Amino acid sequence: MKSAKERIYTAGLVVIGNEILSGRTEDKNISYVATSLNQAGIRLNEVRVIPDIEDEIVFAINYFRERFDYIFTTGGIGPTHDDITTQSIAKAFGVKNILNQEAYNILLEFYGSPEKINESRIRMAYAPEGSELIYNSLSKAPGFKKENVFILAGVPKIMMSMIDSIIPTLDKGKPLKSLEVDAAIPEGTIASSLSDIQDRYREVEIGSYPYYDNNKVGTVLVLRSTNEEILEKAKNEVVLLIKRFT
Amino acid sequence: MKSAKERIYTAGLVVIGNEILSGRTEDKNISYVATSLNQAGIRLNEVRVIPDIEDEIVFAINYFRERFDYIFTTGGIGPTHDDITTQSIAKAFGVKNILNQEAYNILLEFYGSPEKINESRIRMAYAPEGSELIYNSLSKAPGFKKENVFILAGVPKIMMSMIDSIIPTLDKGKPLKSLEVDAAIPEGTIASSLSDIQDRYREVEIGSYPYYDNNKVGTVLVLRSTNEEILEKAKNEVVLLIKRFT
Structure with a gap:
């Protein structure tokens, strides 16, 4: 509880x-x-x-x-x-x-x-x-x-x-901490592996936001959690994932 | 109908x-x-x-x-x-x-x-x-x-x-036409008379939006209607109203 x-x-x-x-x-x-x-x-x-x-x-x-x-x-x-x-x-x-x-x-x-x-x-x-x-x-x-x-x-x-x-x-809970990773790759490239990470880190909410600037395609990954330690772990996995494709 | x-x-x-x-x-x-x-x-x-x-x-x-x-x-x-x-x-x-x-x-x-x-x-x-x-x-x-x-x-x-x-x-109706009047007076000064105008012009929607810029207080009045003729009439009344206070 x-x-x-x-x-x-x-x-x-x-x-x-x-x-x-x-x-x-x-x-x-x-x-x-x-x-x-x-x-x-x-x-x-x-x-x-x-x-x-x-x-x-x-x-x-x-x-x-x-x-x-x-x-x-x-x-x-x-x-x-x-x-x-x-x-x-x-x-x-x-x-x-x-x-x-x-x-x-x-x-x-x-x-x-x-x-x-x-x-x-x-x-x-x-x-x-x-x-x-x-x-x-x-x-x-x-x-x-x-x-x-x-x-x-x-x-x-x-x-x-x-x-x-x-x-x-106001009464309030633990703040949601947020970490961002900017990846110079289309989100479709990492979507499947990202989903695996999300499945393993239930305490972290992983959002994926594509962008198109001057014909440059990229994706911002945003990780949010009240648990900073787990947030940091999940972020490291996302960083490693991106390295595999860049 | x-x-x-x-x-x-x-x-x-x-x-x-x-x-x-x-x-x-x-x-x-x-x-x-x-x-x-x-x-x-x-x-x-x-x-x-x-x-x-x-x-x-x-x-x-x-x-x-x-x-x-x-x-x-x-x-x-x-x-x-x-x-x-x-x-x-x-x-x-x-x-x-x-x-x-x-x-x-x-x-x-x-x-x-x-x-x-x-x-x-x-x-x-x-x-x-x-x-x-x-x-x-x-x-x-x-x-x-x-x-x-x-x-x-x-x-x-x-x-x-x-x-x-x-x-x-898409299927669509008559567009809503919109007219704006910028008045250099607080909205509270004209609120009551404005309400009278609104009561007489049911086909027009009158919105009042105060602003505070560099200690200057003012109000933008926005009139909207699908009936341009009536919209123009209502706007003229609003303009006359503002003249009484400036």
């Missing part, structure tokens, strides 16, 4: 945004979240990019809540009509979306008076009942944590500062 | 790849697929990034097949042990993953002899029973079309050439 420390912590990411699905905006958040979580010892198991539609958000959140330790959402927490993330997540939890007094106070201090907050901006202080704040020094409007769901901004700079502040607070 | 020409065609994209979920590789395919489809008049409704696990692929494909006109997958069609896309999609359809003779002939011509194809590369000629080929001039290994599922390579250059060749062959 694995001890608590060895258990694998998992996460799902829900990117909420018509602008990504329309192609208008290139997503910059997925790779940052993926890298940050993996380095911290949390495995990102799935990403969904969905439109700004309440039912879609409710469905994705509830599906992920059943499966993963942590859920992160990006986007849809601003003041405009298309910002429906917190109300949708409140619905997913079956709670009310209510004015969070601490969030309101932050906005009040930032804008100076209740009139300047205005009816649109006040929406940014609403969150699912029972939420805690995730602070944001850039635009002041906070994100929210409701149980294991982290509701983050979509603007990359803000999202990144929010996730950087969250990760140290 | 809408005529057949006015119907909205929809698509889902399944990105199959541990390398994206681990953060090792930044995805370059989502935005290309999103832009290509939307320009062609096909609406990308959801993207899922899932790991190289058979059950996950089967689940995502079958869920998308029920909902969307077209499904695209990227990744996992190479010769190595982690390339399990075609076998998984065959399973989703409940058919066998069989040797496609035309794909085999292409590989045979490329590699020169059956021995050079080898047991790993021959996997690249297997596809769900009843598949058609999607040609690829770069590495020769083809993608496959099984009913409304398009099985594409993960390497961006190859994926892009495949999708470029597919799009002209």
Whole structure:
């Protein structure tokens, strides 16, 4: 039986945004979240990019809540009509979306008076009942944590500062260590022997990624494991394998 | 009732790849697929990034097949042990993953002899029973079309050439036209009036995207519709709205 420390912590990411699905905006958040979580010892198991539609958000959140330790959402927490993330997540939890007094106070201090907050901006202080704040020094409007769901901004700079502040607070497992070997040979040449190595090293995940640069064909082999000793052994076998063909 | 020409065609994209979920590789395919489809008049409704696990692929494909006109997958069609896309999609359809003779002939011509194809590369000629080929001039290994599922390579250059060749062959609706207005004001200032405009223009989808550049705060308003005349009218209202605040 694995001890608590060895258990694998998992996460799902829900990117909420018509602008990504329309192609208008290139997503910059997925790779940052993926890298940050993996380095911290949390495995990102799935990403969904969905439109700004309440039912879609409710469905994705509830599906992920059943499966993963942590859920992160990006986007849809601003003041405009298309910002429906917190109300949708409140619905997913079956709670009310209510004015969070601490969030309101932050906005009040930032804008100076209740009139300047205005009816649109006040929406940014609403969150699912029972939420805690995730602070944001850039635009002041906070994100929210409701149980294991982290509701983050979509603007990359803000999202990144929010996730950087969250990760140290999470329970996490052993980080997955990663080693890469760049081979100047087509992956088909070594695929069969590589599969043998994979069969013998069950604790290591071996990925093979072909590339084509200026008519140069090559393959990057990526080995990942929480066990550094075994990782190193598997890597040595991969290096020896490549030497046989170069 | 809408005529057949006015119907909205929809698509889902399944990105199959541990390398994206681990953060090792930044995805370059989502935005290309999103832009290509939307320009062609096909609406990308959801993207899922899932790991190289058979059950996950089967689940995502079958869920998308029920909902969307077209499904695209990227990744996992190479010769190595982690390339399990075609076998998984065959399973989703409940058919066998069989040797496609035309794909085999292409590989045979490329590699020169059956021995050079080898047991790993021959996997690249297997596809769900009843598949058609999607040609690829770069590495020769083809993608496959099984009913409304398009099985594409993960390497961006190859994926892009495949999708470029597919799009002209698809049934599609009116393209969504898009207009942008860049406003040097925070979105909270205009959110309420913008919501009024959105309420009056149901045929137009209005998105609001804040940005923070060198301490400059601004908002890009994106208006999208298949009806160009109404789109132009809505845009003029947005421009007038912004003038009131600048």
